[in-house]
Amino acid sequence: MSVEIKTIDTLLEERRTFPPTAEFQRRARVTDDSLYRAAEADPEGFWAEQARRYISWYKPFDRVLEWNLPFATWFGGGRMNVSYNCLDRHVEAGRGDKVAYHWEAEPLGETRTITYRDLLDEVCRFANALRALGVKKGDRVGIYMPMIPELPVAMLACARIGAPHSVVFGGFSAEAVRDRMNDAEAVLLITADEGWRRGNAVPLKRNVDEAVERAPSIRNVVVVRRTGNEVPMRERRDLWYHDVIHDQPTTCEPEQMESEDLLFTLYTSGTTAKPKGIKHTTAGYHLYTMFTHDYVFDIQPDTVYWCAADIGWVTGHSYIVYGPLGNGVTSVMYEGTPDYPNKDRWWSIIAKHGVTVLYCAPTAIRTFMKWGPEHPAQHDLSSLRLLGTVGEPINPEAWIWYREHIGGNRTPVVDTWWQTETGGIMIAPLPGVTTLKPGSATKPLPGISAAVVDEQGQIIKVGGGYAALLKPWPGMLRGIWGDDERYKQTYWARFGDKYFAGDGARIDDDGDFWFMGRVDDVMNVAGHRISTTEVESALVDHPAVAEAAVVAKSDAETGQAISAFVTLRGGYDESTELIVELRGHVAKLIGPIARPKWIAFTPDLPKTRSGKIMRRLLRDIAENRQLGDTTTLADAGIVADLQRRSQEEQDKEA
Numbered sequence: 001m002s003v004e005i006k007t008i009d010t011l012l013e014e015r016r017t018f019p020p021t022a023e024f025q026r027r028a029r030v031t032d033d034s035l036y037r038a039a040e041a042d043p044e045g046f047w048a049e050q051a052r053r054y055i056s057w058y059k060p061f062d063r064v065l066e067w068n069l070p071f072a073t074w075f076g077g078g079r080m081n082v083s084y085n086c087l088d089r090h091v092e093a094g095r096g097d098k099v100a101y102h103w104e105a106e107p108l109g110e111t112r113t114i115t116y117r118d119l120l121d122e123v124c125r126f127a128n129a130l131r132a133l134g135v136k137k138g139d140r141v142g143i144y145m146p147m148i149p150e151l152p153v154a155m156l157a158c159a160r161i162g163a164p165h166s167v168v169f170g171g172f173s174a175e176a177v178r179d180r181m182n183d184a185e186a187v188l189l190i191t192a193d194e195g196w197r198r199g200n201a202v203p204l205k206r207n208v209d210e211a212v213e214r215a216p217s218i219r220n221v222v223v224v225r226r227t228g229n230e231v232p233m234r235e236r237r238d239l240w241y242h243d244v245i246h247d248q249p250t251t252c253e254p255e256q257m258e259s260e261d262l263l264f265t266l267y268t269s270g271t272t273a274k275p276k277g278i279k280h281t282t283a284g285y286h287l288y289t290m291f292t293h294d295y296v297f298d299i300q301p302d303t304v305y306w307c308a309a310d311i312g313w314v315t316g317h318s319y320i321v322y323g324p325l326g327n328g329v330t331s332v333m334y335e336g337t338p339d340y341p342n343k344d345r346w347w348s349i350i351a352k353h354g355v356t357v358l359y360c361a362p363t364a365i366r367t368f369m370k371w372g373p374e375h376p377a378q379h380d381l382s383s384l385r386l387l388g389t390v391g392e393p394i395n396p397e398a399w400i401w402y403r404e405h406i407g408g409n410r411t412p413v414v415d416t417w418w419q420t421e422t423g424g425i426m427i428a429p430l431p432g433v434t435t436l437k438p439g440s441a442t443k444p445l446p447g448i449s450a451a452v453v454d455e456q457g458q459i460i461k462v463g464g465g466y467a468a469l470l471k472p473w474p475g476m477l478r479g480i481w482g483d484d485e486r487y488k489q490t491y492w493a494r495f496g497d498k499y500f501a502g503d504g505a506r507i508d509d510d511g512d513f514w515f516m517g518r519v520d521d522v523m524n525v526a527g528h529r530i531s532t533t534e535v536e537s538a539l540v541d542h543p544a545v546a547e548a549a550v551v552a553k554s555d556a557e558t559g560q561a562i563s564a565f566v567t568l569r570g571g572y573d574e575s576t577e578l579i580v581e582l583r584g585h586v587a588k589l590i591g592p593i594a595r596p597k598w599i600a601f602t603p604d605l606p607k608t609r610s611g612k613i614m615r616r617l618l619r620d621i622a623e624n625r626q627l628g629d630t631t632t633l634a635d636a637g638i639v640a641d642l643q644r645r646s647q648e649e650q651d652k653e654a
């Protein structure tokens with residue numbers, strides 16, 4: 001079975017490329033290929049050198065990599081503490097007054113400015129409080145919180161005392177919290193009374209009460225007061241955060257951790273219903289987040305950096321907490337949604353703080369396109385010098401829009417490919433070095449060895465196939481919590497000696513990678529393999545379309561047929577003529593074989609609260625099946641409406 005996919009770049013009538021500008025290079029940290037060459041000449045020597053540069057060690061490591069396929073250990077014999085590396089060493093070097101986070105609450109006007117010294121003090125107090133509550137090195141601690149400064153404080157306090165954390169995204173349900181706490185056998189859970197989301201209070205503590213009811217390992221629940229609304233507190237079990245830290249000193253001896261001690265687990269969904277607890281350990285993970293953050297975002301002493309993800313996902317762990325703090329950078333952290341109270345909230349935050357680097361998801365960019373360029377145009381965004389994206393393939397049109405309307409036709413856009421499992425960015429440009437191509441994540445970072453391979457795991461020089469990683473890297477997952485067998489099966493059974501990423505990708509004759517979506521999203525229509533992403537990209541290329549999601553629907557004639565769900569831009573009306581036009585547009589851009597059989601309009605697509613389109617649900621809708629699990633859906637109302645519309649379209653067809 002070969003993967004025959006027409007390329008995303010054929011969608012662009014004008015195949016533009018963007019070499020680094022002289023203006024950007026004038027300040028860039030790297031402008032030549034020296035890092036790539038050094039890493040290639042001696043990969044282990046390269047990582048050892050980075051580990052000495054980026055980490056302050058209590059005890060230096062005496063081994064670099066030990067690789068017992070598929071289990072790696074990095075920097076054996078070394079001892080360090082991640083919280084020390086994020087906080088103390090910056091304060092000790094005289095940078096205690098530097099701002100760690102400019103925090104913006106969702107309600108307008110509520111802000112906090114937190115310096116490295118403030119953060120260290122608060123982390124120490126809470127770490128002492130956790131110890132006083134009996135949390136010991138190696139104990140697991142659950143965290144279920146909104147985007148408030150106490151969230152990174154809680155994570156760093158855990159890291160300080162060597163208690164691995166397991167953060168559950170604040171949008172997840174009580175059941176999700178319970179399952180994860182039980183899987184980890186966590187002893188303590190940190191939460192807030194409630195969180196703010198688009199002006200509504202999210203009942204975190206109430207969900208925790210429900211979860212902990214059937215999570216017997218949890219001894220205590222620590223509650224941060226956020227909204228101030230009244231929540232029930234169970235005597236002895238539940239404690240207020242402000243009470244437990246009240247009498248604690250602002251110093252706390254960090255635990256000296258072995259390089260391979262567990263730092264955290266983070267759950268991610270696989271192909272089965274049971275989420276996998278991805279394990280990340282101490283030194284390799286921390287090094288990898290600092291190294292990639294530093295070079296991909298071209299960090300400078302005066303960088304004001306904003307990663308607009310939620311800390312509940314890996315992007316927030318690596319690029320709001322561990323990478324930027326390790327590098328001593330000033331970040332913006334925002335609590336709420338992009339449209340609260342107005343659709344220009346992000347742009348007002350960028351102008352207010354003079355943000356220089358913005359990192360967000362393509363789905364956010366497409367939403368901003370739908371809202372229109374007049375919202376960013378109201379604000380001065382000239383401080384921006386670099387933009388990034390992560391989480392899904394970015395269609396070239398969104399890439400160009402982002403660079404033009406947010407980046408002022410001036411900034412590089414770095415499309416960064418990685419996964420929860422990889423710990424940090426794997427395939428992405430170095431903005432002072434790499435020639436950018438809209439829609440391509442470009443090349444593996446220095447020290448990373450990746451390829452596109454065929455069904456047998458053979459490397460493909462130019463063409464389509466599966467993304468694979470060829471060598472271990474410091475930030476790689478160390479396994480799945482409690483399930484080594486599943487780790488082997490999921491990532492290593494397919495190709496034996498190469499890591500199977502689960503993504504379809506194409507490599508072009510410059511060696512640039514084009515990610516095509518998960519391989520389970522690749523359709524097979526009349527024997528032709530077509531990427532859902534590619535059809536989506538073609539639809540979004542039409543001026544009427546703001547966003548599109550494509551799924552395969554089983555078809556007696558062609559095996560699978562293409563179903564599309566389309567959100568229109570303001571000013572366009574739904575009509576049968578437009579459906580015909582859109583089908584023709586896709587046929588024109590990719591070929592008649594890719595012409596969607598059904599198109600249903602929808603005011604919005606069903607998404608998880610992290611913004612990923614729930615294709616599984618769309619497939620159920622397209623197939624007129626009973627819907628599967630809808631608990632991670634951000635807005636349940638959308639689905640019923642879609643079912644009705646999809647049915648109407650199919651009735652028309654029939």
Ligand code: WTA
Nearest residue numbers: 390391392393415416417418419420515518
């Ligand atoms: C997808 C998020 C294309 C991919 C950091 C991967 C991307 C999955 C990109 C991991 C990108 C992430 N281009 N696809 N730049 N970045 N993906 O674990 O399918 O939430 O396998 O990690 O997102 O999602 P996860």
